[in-house]
Amino acid sequence: MLDMTPVETIERQALRINPAKTCQPIGALYAALGIHRCLPHSHGSQGCCSYHRSHLTRHFKEPIMASTSSFTEGAAVFGGAANLRQALKNIFHIYNPDVVAVHTTCLSETIGDDIPSIVKAARDEGIIPEGKHVIHANTPSYVGSHVTGFANMARAMAELFAQRNGGAKDQINVVPGFVEPSDMREIKRILFEMGVKAVVFPDTSDVLDAPQTGRHAFYPKGGVTVDSLISTGDSRMTFSLGPYASEEAGKILRTRFEIPNKVLDLPVGIGATDRFIEAVMGVTGTEPPEAMMDDRGRLVDMMTDNQQYFYGKRAAVFGDPDHVVSMTEFLRDLGMQPVYVVTGTPGRRFETAVKGILAQAVPDAKVKAFSDLFELHQWIKKEPVDLLVGNTYGKFIARAEDIPFVRFGFPILDRVGHGYFPCVGYRGGMRLVEKILGVLQDREDRDSPDHSIELVM
Amino acid sequence: MESVIFKERADQIHRKGEQPFALTCDRESLAGAVSQRACVFCGSRVVLYPIADALHLVHGPIGCAAYTWDIRGALSSGPELHRLSFSTDLRERDVIFGGEEKLKKALYELIERYRPKAAFVYSTCIVGIIGDDLEAVSKGVAAETGIPVLPVQSEGFKGNKRAGYEAACKALSRLVGTGDTTGISPFSVNILGDFNLAGEIWIIRRYFERMGVQVVANITGDGRVDDIRRAHGAALNLVQCSGSTMELARIMKEKYGIPFHRVSYFGLEDMSEALYSVARFFKDDGIMRKTRELVRDELSVLMPELEKYRKDLEGRRAAIYVGGVFKAFSLVKAFRLLGMKVVMVGTQSGTRSDYEELERITDDGTIIVDDSNPLELSSFLMEKDVDIFVGGVKERPIAYKLGVAFCDHNHERKVALEGFEGMLNFVREVHSSVMSPVWRFAPRRNP
Known part of the structure; x- marks a missing residue:
């Protein structure tokens, strides 16, 4: 199917082929699912909501609940205020959420619906019941990417809920980034093991990795509670994991309440995890427990035991910027050569970060933000790689060029496990080593002639 | 949550036998509903x-x-x-x-x-x-x-x-009408409304080949621009999939005088009838004879195979929620052939006459619903103690969370469900999901 990709690259200005990103609203919708008893609401046409729900369903294999303003031609002409009011009325009446998290779409952004004033009017008219909350984020599809949408909704949570109610609480805020429920669960576990009280928001664990109970829980038991979100204004510190997805939320808390905001890389791989753990230690003064250092030791053990399989191998990495930056560092630390590093999300910061990581190890690496898989494929065709790391869409390139492929990031539409097993932290690092090593060794087994195939590797 | 049904949606749900038929449809979705519809x-x-x-x-x-x-x-x-x-x-x-x-x-x-x-x-x-x-x-x-x-x-x-x-x-x-129509057989059709999911249109084309009927254009499964450009040279249009290509058939009738038949290739009854309707249209003894042979041959292979699954499936309860009504008709008939009961059937976009037909072919007590949503669907599945749910991507995880077997009859089907062999594939899919031992561990079956 990708046999038509030409090797020669020409500068494209008007065209995206095989994107490595999608639009803001889906990220906002995903983030909103990480609030306890929250119904995400898409203020736009029905199709947006339907596509986001389908896409997230394919990724998580879970029911995804979200409502829509169901725009019609009339709404497009006269504005969507009436639709949103009607929607809020219906939502509280039948679905009874604690929070409705409204995100906009390209349509409602362009016609200029003013969400705060529509919501305020709805509250004044009693459409929003006492004790219920409506938050909103502006997520125009033609700005940024799905990661930006996540960042904007995470920011809205901090902006619209956080309060300072009485001195610093002995807790920290952690914005975990656009990661899996398994990753959020692991981040909470790490913090708990280190004896840190933390509000992790958003938090989709126990929402999108809910057990089979024989019941369809419209609101599963997980998600950060409104009370916890309110308390973020009293926290000592915010950790924003991954600048693209999380910094906005930390920034607003710093601006409003002077809560220091520490922006860290997504704790994927050993280096980034070390820095996360050290940062937590810096706040609390607590040492990590022995069990956690043993996890680290086991990760180092796997890395050292198998260094010969990694060293010098050429890799291509694509996906969301925060993920890709940390993955690039980890591959470098394993001894691999990340020669092509790409994200679809716009932003120079990505290129600076990746080039910094690779300055010594792979000085001539090709690094590009606001790119797509067509371009990445062209590079690979010109000079191949030994490993491809990225989301499901990489499978076409992996197949066309016969490259070992590790699925990592969003979306993963054709495998399971990402929702249940983390990639973050030392344990996540071990899982990644296992996955990468697995595909490399499978390849060696496949390609070895009969006389040299090895039983022991 | 006392009731899961919006007051405004009550007239979009009908329970056959409990009230005279009156179902409102073709209505814009309620703002705020978690609708399964798209744009x-x-x-x-x-x-x-x-x-x-x-x-x-x-x-x-x-x-x-x-x-x-x-x-x-x-x-x-x-x-x-x-x-x-x-x-x-x-x-x-x-x-x-x-x-x-x-x-x-x-x-x-x-x-x-x-x-x-x-x-x-x-x-x-x-x-x-x-x-x-x-x-x-x-x-x-x-x-x-x-x-x-x-x-x-x-x-x-x-x-x-x-x-x-x-x-x-x-x-x-x-596009139609811009190509050269020379050499097209008088016994020729266009296949409209089949998208060649899992290779289904290839099955249907083979049937027409065996009948001696030429297929001019696939519209649009495995479609080619040049074929579509000359589609106006065909003698008959066959329209599947409730209306997705009906408008084109209407335009072609008006512009080129090409008649159309509404057909479904799903299930034995509808598949056979689709082929026979083509044979009848051409009024050609040879085509009719070949069609009879084809149906007989296919059924003689298929029926004994189906019987193997029937004993496991007979009496079990099925629910259907699909995009278009024509598919729903065929599914109702297909489940009946297997001795299964359809206890709920709904679509995203049926018309009033579509729903009247559904009401006619279903049993008393069957829930008929237009433009449903996850809350309603899960309450119907529970109420009717359903054994298998047929739907699309957004319905699947709801079924699984409830501990109900599922068959994807939408974009994500992986095996061909059309044609005679498709019926066998369908039964196998339904059977394998219903009979899977995993449901025993689900709390619904094992409280």
Whole structure:
């Protein structure tokens, strides 16, 4: 199917082929699912909501609940205020959420619906019941990417809920980034093991990795509670994991309440995890427990035991910027050569970060933000790689060029496990080593002639 | 939550036998409902997408292209240009200054690189608002490049999926009638409304070959532009899939006098009837004889196979929620053939006459529902203690969370469900999901 990709690259200005990103609203919708008893609401046409729900369903294999303003031609002409009011009325009446998290779409952004004033009017008219909350984020599809949408909704949570109610609480805020429920669960576990009280928001664990109970829980038991979100204004510190997805939320808390905001890389791989753990230690003064250092030791053990399989191998990495930056560092630390590093999300910061990581190890690496898989494929065709790391869409390139492929990031539409097993932290690092090593060794087994195939590797 | 049914939606749900039939449908979804419906763009995209040697360029922000990139297993026997994702990826400055220049550049570049037989340009919500003139751009590019460039007026907010089907049909109708029809047999048909999911249209084409009937154009599964251009040379149009291509059949009837039959290739009854209706139409003894032989041969192989599964499935309860009503009709009949009970049936986009027909062919107590939502669906599944649910991507996890078996009868089916062999595949799918031992561990079966 990708046999038509030409090797020669020409500068494209008007065209995206095989994107490595999608639009803001889906990220906002995903983030909103990480609030306890929250119904995400898409203020736009029905199709947006339907596509986001389908896409997230394919990724998580879970029911995804979200409502829509169901725009019609009339709404497009006269504005969507009436639709949103009607929607809020219906939502509280039948679905009874604690929070409705409204995100906009390209349509409602362009016609200029003013969400705060529509919501305020709805509250004044009693459409929003006492004790219920409506938050909103502006997520125009033609700005940024799905990661930006996540960042904007995470920011809205901090902006619209956080309060300072009485001195610093002995807790920290952690914005975990656009990661899996398994990753959020692991981040909470790490913090708990280190004896840190933390509000992790958003938090989709126990929402999108809910057990089979024989019941369809419209609101599963997980998600950060409104009370916890309110308390973020009293926290000592915010950790924003991954600048693209999380910094906005930390920034607003710093601006409003002077809560220091520490922006860290997504704790994927050993280096980034070390820095996360050290940062937590810096706040609390607590040492990590022995069990956690043993996890680290086991990760180092796997890395050292198998260094010969990694060293010098050429890799291509694509996906969301925060993920890709940390993955690039980890591959470098394993001894691999990340020669092509790409994200679809716009932003120079990505290129600076990746080039910094690779300055010594792979000085001539090709690094590009606001790119797509067509371009990445062209590079690979010109000079191949030994490993491809990225989301499901990489499978076409992996197949066309016969490259070992590790699925990592969003979306993963054709495998399971990402929702249940983390990639973050030392344990996540071990899982990644296992996955990468697995595909490399499978390849060696496949390609070895009969006389040299090895039983022991 | 005392009731899961919106007051305003009560008349979109009917329980056969409990009240005289009166079902409201074709109504815009309630704002705020977690509807399973999609938009105009979605309707157009699913209809046109399988035309494999055409260029499909989505003019809009990236999402519309990203969410429709290769999500439908519409197979091609040759070119696969349709499986790539092309978008103008509109940015803020385009929204302010207009996207026509970008669109033009993108079209020129793509047409030069891929030399497609035609190009479809899909309009999205935002294009409708910023007012890019797709028609003018398409016309200009077509004149320059010499290939048909067809704007698809599929702004998402202009209605529901059905409006998108119509927009797609309008675009197609500009292609039909532009090709040479010499050499087309008087015994010829076009297949409309089949998208070659899992290779289904290949099965149907083989049947017509065996009957001595020529298929001129697949519209649109495994579709080719040149075939569609000469589709007006066919003697008969066969329209499947409730209305997705009905508009095209109507246009072709009006413009070229080509009659159409509504058919379904799903289930033994409807599959046989589809073939017989073609044979009857041509009033040709040879074709009728070959059709009889074909049906007899296929059934003689199939029936003993089906019997093997029947004993496990007989008496079990099925629920159906699909996009179009024609599929629902066939599914109701197919389950009946297996001795199963259909206790709930609903669609996203049925019309009043469609629902009257559904009410006629279902048993008392069956719930008939229009434009449902997850809360309703799960309450119906529980109430009726359903054994298998047939639906699409958003319905699957709901069934699984309840501990109910599931069969995907939508984009994500992996095996062909049409034709006689498709019926066997369907029964196997239903059987394997219903009989899986895993449900025993689910709390519903094991409280």
